[in-house]
Structure formats: structure tokens, C-alpha cells
Amino acid sequence: MTAPFEPDDHDAAAGQSRSDAADQLKRTSLAANPVAQRKKTIFVYGSLGAMALLGVGFFWMNHSTPTAAPAAERPKIAENAPRPAPLAHSSAPAVASAATPASAPAVDPAIAEAERREAQRRRQEAEAAAKKAEAMRQARIHSDVFAGTAGSGDSDGGAADQPKDEGKAGAHKGAGPNDANSSFARSVSDQNDSSFKVQTDANLQCKIRPGKVLEGHMVPRIVSDLPGAIAIMLDRDVYGEEGRIPLLPWGTRITGKPNSTVRKGQERTFVATATAYLPGPDGEKIELDSTVADQLGSSGLDGDVDNHYAQILGMSAVLSILGAGSSNVGVSGMDNSNSAAMYRENVQSSLAQSSQQLLSGYANIPPTLTVAQGARVRIQVEHELDFSAHCHLPKADDDSNDGG
Numbered sequence: 001m002t003a004p005f006e007p008d009d010h011d012a013a014a015g016q017s018r019s020d021a022a023d024q025l026k027r028t029s030l031a032a033n034p035v036a037q038r039k040k041t042i043f044v045y046g047s048l049g050a051m052a053l054l055g056v057g058f059f060w061m062n063h064s065t066p067t068a069a070p071a072a073e074r075p076k077i078a079e080n081a082p083r084p085a086p087l088a089h090s091s092a093p094a095v096a097s098a099a100t101p102a103s104a105p106a107v108d109p110a111i112a113e114a115e116r117r118e119a120q121r122r123r124q125e126a127e128a129a130a131k132k133a134e135a136m137r138q139a140r141i142h143s144d145v146f147a148g149t150a151g152s153g154d155s156d157g158g159a160a161d162q163p164k165d166e167g168k169a170g171a172h173k174g175a176g177p178n179d180a181n182s183s184f185a186r187s188v189s190d191q192n193d194s195s196f197k198v199q200t201d202a203n204l205q206c207k208i209r210p211g212k213v214l215e216g217h218m219v220p221r222i223v224s225d226l227p228g229a230i231a232i233m234l235d236r237d238v239y240g241e242e243g244r245i246p247l248l249p250w251g252t253r254i255t256g257k258p259n260s261t262v263r264k265g266q267e268r269t270f271v272a273t274a275t276a277y278l279p280g281p282d283g284e285k286i287e288l289d290s291t292v293a294d295q296l297g298s299s300g301l302d303g304d305v306d307n308h309y310a311q312i313l314g315m316s317a318v319l320s321i322l323g324a325g326s327s328n329v330g331v332s333g334m335d336n337s338n339s340a341a342m343y344r345e346n347v348q349s350s351l352a353q354s355s356q357q358l359l360s361g362y363a364n365i366p367p368t369l370t371v372a373q374g375a376r377v378r379i380q381v382e383h384e385l386d387f388s389a390h391c392h393l394p395k396a397d398d399d400s401n402d403g404g
Contacts, residue, residue: 214380253276256292267303269369270300
């Protein structure tokens with residue numbers, strides 16, 4: 001006969017055997033993999049050590065104090081001015097603390113006399129300067145420069161007494177406004193008031209009058225960095241006024257010089273010609289003395305302008321980086337008035353001064369203007385060119401024989 005509690009004992013025995021088997025399997029797996037167990041142990045101890053170091057560092061940053069430098073190494077200057085101590089509250093009445101006239105320091109009579117004399121001297125110098133300025137103003141008003149302008153504001157009676165011819169001559173002799181355009185117009189206009197008569201030019205076949213246009217091209221290029229000379233080659237024959245004889249044949253070489261001075265914003269260069277050398281074995285030449293123009297006849301030649309922005313901006317960027325680096329090196333974050341901060345300020349000011357000097361030199365670099373080789377140019381003749389001595393006119397006998 002089976003006992004009534006036998007199934008329960010069997011289940012308990014089975015659960016105990018499963019628990020023992022699980023413990024045995026766990027011990028077996030840990031023993032079989034010692035590396036994992038070692039890594040786990042190292043990770044745990046490492047985490048604990050890092051947390052301990054962080055705690056110690058945080059405590060040291062909050063409670064550490066800077067070590068005072070020895071007295072021999074301290075700077076001689078008073079870096080931190082001492083603050084005045086607060087006044088002690090006194091129980092005495094306020095009237096007792098007020099200064100009496102008797103406690104005021106006595107003024108030295110010699111010092112007072114010296115100050116009075118200095119003030120009197122300054123006052124006299126100011127009066128003398130004012131008188132001198134007034135005298136100069138009166139001299140400018142009555143000078144010859146403003147004579148024409150001042151004369152226009154006189155009374156009508158005084159103006160009526162002057163002859164008309166004298167007023168007309170005064171206009172040619174410099175009277176009138178003194179602006180730049182008026183001065184240039186007076187310098188260009190003829191000062192002679194006499195009448196002119198018509199003149200007849202003979203032998204026009206051998207003459208080139210002003211206004212004639214010569215067409216050619218540039219042989220070398222123009223670079224305005226340095227002064228130099230150029231050459232222009234004519235591309236077509238230039239005839240006399242009657243157009244029968246080529247006075248400046250094709251291939252004539254004209255020398256000239258460009259202006260190497262270029263201002264900020266200038267985009268054209270001025271070229272002045274000197275002498276025209278004619279081709280051939282005779283070695284003929286003639287002074288031209290005219291300016292070079294572009295295809296539209298405008299004075300000067302267009303060119304490519306290099307303002308050197310890359311050099312200026314590059315140098316300013318390098319100096320800015322150096323200045324920022326010198327202002328941050330060796331700086332202490334604990335005290336803004338220490339010797340390191342003073343050294344930082346001195347280095348920064350010195351570098352700023354040097355940077356300003358260098359940048360001023362780079363900022364004053366003039367632009368470079370370049371005119372390409374082979375550029376088409378025109379030369380407008382400004383003076384009459386006479387080839388009579390070297391001009392070969394057709395003979396009348398040959399013409400009559402040809403006609404017969």
C-alpha cells in the first residue's frame with residue numbers, strides 16, 4: 001500500500017536536484033571562462049578607482065589656494081593698489097570733524113606770484129596770436145590774388161570809370177575765379193589780344209596737320225611697376241593732306257614712354273610719344289610729341305589693374321592670428337593683475353605696433369596696371385609735321401609727257 005504523501009516528496013526531490021544542477025552548471029561555466037570573470041573584476045575595481053580620483057580632484061580644486069611667491073621674486077611695482085580702510089564710526093558730533101579755516105594749508109606767496117605771472121604770459125600770447133591772425137586775414141583780403149574778385153564787388157561808379165579795353169585785358173591776365181578749371185582754361189587760351197589773319201600753307205602734299213590720326217599696335221606690353229620705354233608700329237600708311245604721298249609709311253616705329261605712377265582707383269595709363277623712325281635706308285626720323293589714345297580716341301590706354309588685395313588681406317590675417325596668440329599665451333585665470341598678465345599686455349602692444357607699421361606699408365602698395373602686347377592704339381597728331389625737305393613730289397614734266 002502506497003503512502004499518501006509520496007507525490008509531494010518526489011516533487012521536492014526533483015526541485016532540489018534541478019537547483020543543484022543549476023548551481024553546478026554556473027560554477028562550471030565560470031570556471032571554464034576565467035577571462036570573463038577577470039575582466040568583470042577589473043572593470044568593477046577600475047570604476048571605483050576613477051570615481052575616487054574624480055572626487056579627490058574636485059575637492060582639491062575647491063579647497064586649494066595659490067602658493068604665495070617669495071618676497072624676493074615679487075615685482076617691485078604696486079600691482080594691486082591697497083583699498084582705503086573704512087572710516088570708523090565715531091560718537092563725536094559731526095561739527096567736530098569739519099575742517100576749520102584755520103586748518104587750511106598756507107599758500108606760498110612766491111608760488112602764487114609765479115602762477116599769476118604764468119597766467120599773464122599766456123594771456124599776452126593769446127592776444128598776440130589773435131592779432132597776428134587778424135593781420136594775416138586782412139593781408140589775404142587785400143592781396144593781388146583776390147584783386148579781380150574783390151574788384152567785381154565795388155560800386156558801379158568806380159567800374160564805370162575804367163575803360164572797356166582794360167577790363168577785357170584783365171580777363172586775359174588772370175582775373176576771375178581761381179578754381180582749377182578756370183586756371184587751366186586761362187593757361188590754354190592765347191594771351192595775345194591782337195587779331196589773326198588767315199594764312200595759306202603751301203605744299204600740303206608734304207605736311208600732316210594737327211588732328212590726323214595714326215593707327216598702330218603696341219610692340220611690348222606695359223607694366224606700371226617700373227618706368228620704361230615702349231614702341232608702337234604703324235599698321236597703315238599716313239598720307240599728306242592732299243593724300244598723294246605716303247609720309248609715314250606702314251612699318252614706321254614710334255617710341256614713347258608710359259607714366260609709371262598709378263593712383264588708387266586709376267584704370268588707364270598715360271603714354272606720351274617722342275620720335276617716329278621711318279623705315280628705309282635713308283634713316284629719316286621726325287619728332288612726334290603726341291599722346292597715345294585708345295580705339296575711340298580717349299587719351300590713355302585701358303589695362304588690367306591689380307590692387308594687390310591678396311597680399312594686403314593675407315598679411316593682415318597673419319598679423320591678427322599672431323596678435324591673438326600672443327594675448328592668450330601664458331595667461332593665468334586666477335588673477336588678472338599678475339606679472340603674467342602684464343607681460344601679456346606688453347607683448348600684445350608691441351606686436352600691435354609692429355603690425356600697424358607693416359600693414360601701413362602693404363596698404364600703400366600702388367596698383368599695378370598692365371596693357372597687353374599687341375593692343376590697338378591711335379595717335380592724334382598735335383603739331384604740324386613738315387616733310388618738305390624729304391618729300392619727293394611728282395615732276396610736272398613727267399605729268400605733261402604722260403598727258404602728251
